[in-house]
Amino acid sequence: MEQKTQAEKINRQKMPEQNVSSRIRNFDEVPLGYDPQTAQREASRCIMCKNPKCVEGCPVEIDIPAFVKLIKEGKFLEAIYKIKEKNALPAVCGRVCPQEDQCEKMCLLGLKGEPVGIGNLERFAADYEYTQPLAEVKKPTSPTGHKAAVVGSGPSGLTVAADLALLGHEVTIFEALHEPGGVLIYGIPEFRLPKAIVKREIDYLKSLGVKVFNNMIIGKIFTVDELFDRGFEAVYLGVGAGLPVFMGIPGENLNGILSANEFLSRVNLMKGYEFPDTDTPVYVGNHVAVIGGGNVAMDCARTSLRLGAKRVTVLYRRSRREMPARLDEVIRAEEEGIIFHYLTNPIRYLSNEQNWVKAIECIRMELAEPDESGRRNVIPIAGSEQTIEFDTVLVAVGAGANPVLSSTTPDLKLNSRGYYIADPVTGLTSKPRVFAGGDIVTGSATVISAMGAGRRSAQAIHKMLMGIQDTPTTD
Amino acid sequence: MNSKKEHPCQQVSISEDSYTIIEKEQLAKRTICKMIIEAPLIARKARAGQFIILRVNETGERVPMTITEKDPAKGTITIYFQVVGKTTALMRNMKVGERFKDVVGPLGQPDEIEKIGKVVMVGGGTGTAVLYHITQAYRALDNYLVGIIGARDKDLIILQKEMGALCDELIVTTDDGSSGQKGLVTEALNNYLKTSHDVRLVWAIGPLAMMKAVSAITRPFQIKTMVSLNPIMVDGTGMCGCCRVTVGGKIRFACVDGPSFNGHLVDYDELLKRKGMYLNQERESLLFSVR
Ligand SMILES: Cc1cc2nc3c(=O)[nH]c(=O)nc-3n(C[C@H](O)[C@H](O)[C@H](O)COP(=O)(O)OP(=O)(O)OC[C@H]3O[C@@H](n4cnc5c(N)ncnc54)[C@H](O)[C@@H]3O)c2cc1C
Ligand SMILES: Cc1cc2nc3c(=O)[nH]c(=O)nc-3n(C[C@H](O)[C@H](O)[C@H](O)COP(=O)(O)OP(=O)(O)OC[C@H]3O[C@@H](n4cnc5c(N)ncnc54)[C@H](O)[C@@H]3O)c2cc1C
Ligand code: SF4
Ligand code: SF4
Ligand code: FES
Numbered sequence: 042m043e044q045k046t047q048a049e050k051i052n053r054q055k056m057p058e059q060n061v062s063s064r065i066r067n068f069d070e071v072p073l074g075y076d077p078q079t080a081q082r083e084a085s086r087c088i089m090c091k092n093p094k095c096v097e098g099c100p101v102e103i104d105i106p107a108f109v110k111l112i113k114e115g116k117f118l119e120a121i122y123k124i125k126e127k128n129a130l131p132a133v134c135g136r137v138c139p140q141e142d143q144c145e146k147m148c149l150l151g152l153k154g155e156p157v158g159i160g161n162l163e164r165f166a167a168d169y170e171y172t173q174p175l176a177e178v179k180k181p182t183s184p185t186g187h188k189a190a191v192v193g194s195g196p197s198g199l200t201v202a203a204d205l206a207l208l209g210h211e212v213t214i215f216e217a218l219h220e221p222g223g224v225l226i227y228g229i230p231e232f233r234l235p236k237a238i239v240k241r242e243i244d245y246l247k248s249l250g251v252k253v254f255n256n257m258i259i260g261k262i263f264t265v266d267e268l269f270d271r272g273f274e275a276v277y278l279g280v281g282a283g284l285p286v287f288m289g290i291p292g293e294n295l296n297g298i299l300s301a302n303e304f305l306s307r308v309n310l311m312k313g314y315e316f317p318d319t320d321t322p323v324y325v326g327n328h329v330a331v332i333g334g335g336n337v338a339m340d341c342a343r344t345s346l347r348l349g350a351k352r353v354t355v356l357y358r359r360s361r362r363e364m365p366a367r368l369d370e371v372i373r374a375e376e377e378g379i380i381f382h383y384l385t386n387p388i389r390y391l392s393n394e395q396n397w398v399k400a401i402e403c404i405r406m407e408l409a410e411p412d413e414s415g416r417r418n419v420i421p422i423a424g425s426e427q428t429i430e431f432d433t434v435l436v437a438v439g440a441g442a443n444p445v446l447s448s449t450t451p452d453l454k455l456n457s458r459g460y461y462i463a464d465p466v467t468g469l470t471s472k473p474r475v476f477a478g479g480d481i482v483t484g485s486a487t488v489i490s491a492m493g494a495g496r497r498s499a500q501a502i503h504k505m506l507m508g509i510q511d512t513p514t515t516d
Numbered sequence: 517m518n519s520k521k522e523h524p525c526q527q528v529s530i531s532e533d534s535y536t537i538i539e540k541e542q543l544a545k546r547t548i549c550k551m552i553i554e555a556p557l558i559a560r561k562a563r564a565g566q567f568i569i570l571r572v573n574e575t576g577e578r579v580p581m582t583i584t585e586k587d588p589a590k591g592t593i594t595i596y597f598q599v600v601g602k603t604t605a606l607m608r609n610m611k612v613g614e615r616f617k618d619v620v621g622p623l624g625q626p627d628e629i630e631k632i633g634k635v636v637m638v639g640g641g642t643g644t645a646v647l648y649h650i651t652q653a654y655r656a657l658d659n660y661l662v663g664i665i666g667a668r669d670k671d672l673i674i675l676q677k678e679m680g681a682l683c684d685e686l687i688v689t690t691d692d693g694s695s696g697q698k699g700l701v702t703e704a705l706n707n708y709l710k711t712s713h714d715v716r717l718v719w720a721i722g723p724l725a726m727m728k729a730v731s732a733i734t735r736p737f738q739i740k741t742m743v744s745l746n747p748i749m750v751d752g753t754g755m756c757g758c759c760r761v762t763v764g765g766k767i768r769f770a771c772v773d774g775p776s777f778n779g780h781l782v783d784y785d786e787l788l789k790r791k792g793m794y795l796n797q798e799r800e801s802l803l804f805s806v807r
Pocket of ligand 3: 098099100101102103105128134135138139140143144145159160163489
């Protein structure tokens with residue numbers, strides 16, 4: 042009790058950030074990270090619950106009080122090893138996990154005041170490790186001689202690959218794009234997740250002996266069956282959602298209207314923000330509209346601003362409270378001067394003579410009663426149409442299931458929306474020896490949930506490869 | 517496993533292909549370049565109508581190119597490209613033995629080739645190269661093939677000999693009459709259709725304006741017409757939607773649903789405008805590279 046009262050006196054340590062006026066002109070990371078002292082001070086706030094609720098909130102069940110304690114004691118490297126027992130990508134998760142809905146939401150301190158900055162501490166420990174000389178890589182246990190193929194190198198595929206490699210299996214990743222990392226590379230912008238971090242994680246995987254082949258689209262260069270013909274004994278499909286959704290309203294094919302995926306790929310994957318030092322052009326006009334209210338929409342809006350747009354407006358059909366984006370990111374976007382039009386939906390695009398979008402006709406929406414899922418639907422208010430001028434529109438209204446692989450794998454069962462059907466525990470699909478997880482099973486979700494699925498599948502694949510029978514008591 | 521096993525000779529080991537340039541040849545007054553590239557895995561899979569996306573170097577753009585020939589035994593594919601901007605200019609300067617940074621493929625839907633009788637293959641400019649792989653596939657099924665290929669003048673005509681060998685009839689047109697008939701391929705096609713009534717299918721590959729014109733010509737004759745579209749692309753896997761085209765009133769992604777479509781259903785005007793979207797930046801990119 043004594044300890045508790047003492048701990049509560051310290052306020053949650055603020056994350057230092059790049060100031061607004063400079064950050065909207067560069068692509069450098071916005072939150073700068075804790076220094077060791079701040080990290081220790083923040084760690085000391087944790088009351089080390091005997092029955093830590095925070096762990097229940099973490100999809101990969103990191104032993105949070107244990108690692109936080111190690112940070113408090115200044116044992117930073119031991120802290121990161123503790124985290125890595127459960128999470129292969131801590132530098133990523135510490136940055137992009139929606140902590141406020143996961144570990145920190147459950148933190149006991151959050152009931153009365155502010156929760157422990159678990160994500161910030163995780164990031165601190167991961168970043169600290171990188172300032173140290175490269176530690177001896179934990180070598181895989183003796184090789185088993187079994188071969189597994191992983192399709193897709195997003196967080197889900199990377200996790201499966203790391204886990205299987207550590208268990209001694211020979212793992213090969215096939216990635217469609219010219220760089221591995223999935224959404225971590227092509228989607229989430231540099232100012233939220235520096236690409237160097239993702240590259241370090243991939244290098245780590247390679248040091249474990251994982252082979253990574255870029256430019257190989259499974260379904261095109263090999264079918265899944267051909268992977269088996271070539272001696273792979275298990276295949277994990279972590280191909281992500283990877284299909285842009287358009288709204289299907291008039292004028293959506295006008296010039297200047299891009300999917301979020303296209304815009305972010307041009308900027309992140311192709312480094313369009315360094316054009317013309319790089320060759321891929323990316324266009325932002327003066328007045329940019331971003332349609333949607335998720336993380337993807339925030340990323341599009343803030344990226345447009347950094348590319349020089351004069352006015353960036355987010356059009357979202359529900360209200361601020363319903364926005365799926367992380368609150369931190371919404372606040373940062375607001376600070377940066379992004380304008381938000383809530384309860385507003387585009388119904389039609391208008392063009393100039395050159396076929397460029399010049400304005401959006403929008404309609405006001407009103408919130409209806411919540412449905413069974415608790416989500417409030419919206420209905421348009423008749424007669425509330427209004428036209429706003431824009432010369433660039435970024436459509437960030439969601440993603441669908443990409444059919445490139447499934448269309449060449451007839452025995453893979455899909456749900457009505459094209460997502461793969463997989464066992465929630467093992468990830469096993471309808472096709473023997475084929476597992477799947479991440480966004481292609483759940484629909485667009487989070488980095489950590491894609492990793493959690495990968496972790497569970499790795500266990501199942503390991504058992505299958507080693508011929509280990511499940512005992513009824515295992516959960 | 518009920519999959520058809522690959523033939524042992526096709527069991528190329530999985531490794532990053534080296535994408536080395538094996539052969540290079542400049543054609544059509546150096547405006548078009550032919551390259552044979554080492555890509556054994558792609559060579560063994562590529563079918564008529566499919567394409568690759570390549571990158572020249574670490575800062576390079578992803579550029580789509582049709583696979584015009586493949587040699588699975590040698591492990592090579594052939595591309596023909598027209599020098600139009602920065603990337604293709606860089607490619608022209610690459611030498612035999614140099615490597616591309618990335619090549620991914622085969623992309624797009626292979627064309628469904630069947631034995632149907634008389635087929636007219638219309639190629640304009642570099643489009644003739646794109647048409648070549650498809651023509652080979654129709655030849656293999658023993659169709660009656662009429663080739664109509666054209667360019668501004670005789671020095672710009674490509675693949676005349678090769679197309680001549682595949683086709684039962686070959687008509688060459690040049691704008692200035694320096695070789696073959698004087699005029700456009702579309703005029704030659706129109707004349708041909710007026711006299712020959714047993715044409716079952718027309719393929720047209722070339723500049724958009726030409727494919728649009730061909731589709732307009734064949735429509736009154738009610739002859740099925742296929743065209744191969746080349747909108748701007750980024751990933752080539754259906755992930756970005758940049759390549760969307762309107763076909764029959766529906767949005768289709770050319771990289772995964774195409775690139776070949778029924779020419780009578782394509783909204784050419786929209787596509788033409790969409791292709792100009794990055795014109796200013798493309799100019800800047802080129803200027804920047806020659807500075
Ligand atoms: C802009 C943006 C911002 C986001 N922000 C956050 C955030 O802040 N926090 C958070 O938790 N989540 C965020 N998400 C969601 C999160 O990124 C995804 O849920 C997560 O990346 C899904 O992981 P995955 O491994 O299933 O797939 P992906 O990351 O999509 O990776 C799939 C990979 O598979 C490859 N692939 C696809 N098909 C094939 C094939 N046939 N052959 C070979 N390779 C193939 C793809 O090229 C890709 O590299 C964001 C998403 C986006 C787009
Ligand atoms: C499926 C497909 C197959 C193709 N096959 C061939 C081929 O066999 N031979 C050939 O010479 N060309 C082919 N093209 C066109 C070729 O990709 C472009 O000419 C090339 O990208 C131009 O690059 P650049 O940097 O030299 O020129 P840029 O300066 O970038 O552009 C010049 C012109 O190329 C178009 N273009 C630019 N970027 C792209 C892109 N990423 N995708 C498509 N078009 C673009 C522009 O609209 C512009 O008109 C094909 C295109 C597609 C989509
Ligand atoms: S992985 Fe995510 S949810 Fe788990 S402790 Fe770290 S930040 Fe929290
Ligand atoms: S719930 Fe909060 S206070 Fe308790 S152990 Fe977890 S982080 Fe510490
Ligand atoms: S090129 Fe991206 S969807 Fe076709």
